[in-house]
Amino acid sequence: MSGTTEPGALALEEPAERNGREDRGRGIAAYLIGFGIALLLTAASFAVVMTDLVWGPAVPAAIVTLAVAQMGVHLVFFLHLTSGPDNSSNAVTVAFGTFVCLLVVFGSVWIMTHLSHAGPPHATAAGM
Amino acid sequence: MSAVPTPRRSEWAGPPAKDIVTAYGFWMFLIGDVIMFASFFAGYAVLAGGRAGGPGPADIIELPNVAVQTLCLLTSTLTCALAGVMAERRRMAWTQLWLLATGLLGVIFLALEIREFSHLIERGATPQRSAFLSGFFMLVGCHGVHVVAGILWLGTMMAQVAVRGPKAYVQRRLSAFMLYWHALDIVWVGLFSIVYIWGSIT
Structure with a gap:
């Protein structure tokens, strides 16, 4: 052909x-x-x-x-950062990085707020 | 690279160009750096309530100062991008001029931040005062240190542009620097929104 x-x-x-x-x-x-x-x-x-x-x-x-x-x-x-072919690796990296960042921030706030509610009254580590 | 025989379209199209590989590696570094900032953000968010009877965010934040800092950094992001455009067009004098503008705006940003920190320390709001202030200085200071590193890098890039001219490896390093500088501004967007703007009403 x-x-x-x-x-x-x-x-x-x-x-x-x-x-x-x-x-x-x-x-x-x-x-x-x-x-x-x-x-x-x-x-x-x-x-x-x-x-x-x-x-x-x-x-x-x-x-x-x-x-x-x-x-x-x-x-x-x-x-x-686009969805173009030369950018797909970058986009996946950014997506994963965003996931880790959200996990770190919200996970920390969530756990520490619970701890601070469950702990003794003088504990001050409260969320924002 | 040019000695590699060209494959058919359906097959492997050869290694990606070097500037794409360099940019990808630098993206990986930036993501790691941003995750480190996320950890400091998390620390700040957890500790923001721990004032130990000291000042809270609303007591120490001067929004007009932050507005000028934000304007400086945002404008420096534009001048940095313009330097990149001029480098691609091989107009190196313009590249240098825009890089210089970027650096000067970065220096003004830093000067304002140092002034803010020294005012706080004069008033006794030191990092040792409370958990909130430790988190605040750590987070904002870490960004400030990144700006210092960026300005030093910018200086070496201007020297390389002056001595080496628009060589391919100088262009690659310039584009990595631009990714770094833009990423710093993204971190600052999070900082001024969460720490300063939100803080000014808490």
């Missing part, structure tokens, strides 16, 4: 040094967009506590949501 295709033809299509890589010509515009979004999310985060726009009990949830959103913006716009 494709008997006419010589081994070199493929190399011309996909030079070895571009092996499955995404386009490297990332424009300045994309960085400016990422910076703008991050700036807005930061400003929103400060506005949550400096004004009374957000209902009091919802403030912690709003802060955490804005922080997670901003981390996502940084990962995509500045660290170029």
Whole structure:
């Protein structure tokens, strides 16, 4: 079928040094967009506590949501974490790292809060 | 690498390019580093209630100071990315200029943090004062030490760009540095949100 295709033809299509890589010509515009979004999310985060726009009990949830959103913006716009073929290993690494981080933080808070409730009254290691 | 015979499309397409392998290895390091920060976050979250009669988060936090610090670090992330764009386009003078801006913003960030710490210590809010303050200084200080290391690395990168120019290995090291600097800003997002913004209302 494709008997006419010589081994070199493929190399011309996909030079070895571009092996499955995404386009490297990332424009300045994309960085400016990422910076703008991050700036807005930061400003929103400060506005949550400096004004009374957000209902009091919802403030912690709003802060955490804005922080997670901003981390996502940084990962995509500045660290170029995408679902592209050259990025799948990086994405899996980040997913596993996120899992370990959540396990460490929530596991510690959970266990130590329980301990502090079960312990003597002077124990002060309470969660936030 | 170019001596390797090109396989058919269905077969192994050869080793990934070196800059992809380097970036992957550096991602692994960054994940390990972030997990270390997660441990300090966990320690802080557990100890934040242990004030021992001393000041709490709301007593020691100055939000305007933190807002300026955040702006510095966020802008330095942009200038760092612009340095990367200029390096890819082989405009090394612009690369140096943006790297210098990144470093200066990092220095302003550090100066503000040192000023904050020295104010706290003057007022007796030292790490020894309470479990909360130990956790606070450990977590924020660890990030500060990372920024110091980043600025030193930035200095060596500027020297390499000046002496070696846009060589492939200089580009690889630059991109690793950029991953590091962006990751530091991600850690700072967690820090200013949880420790400072949330802390200012607790």
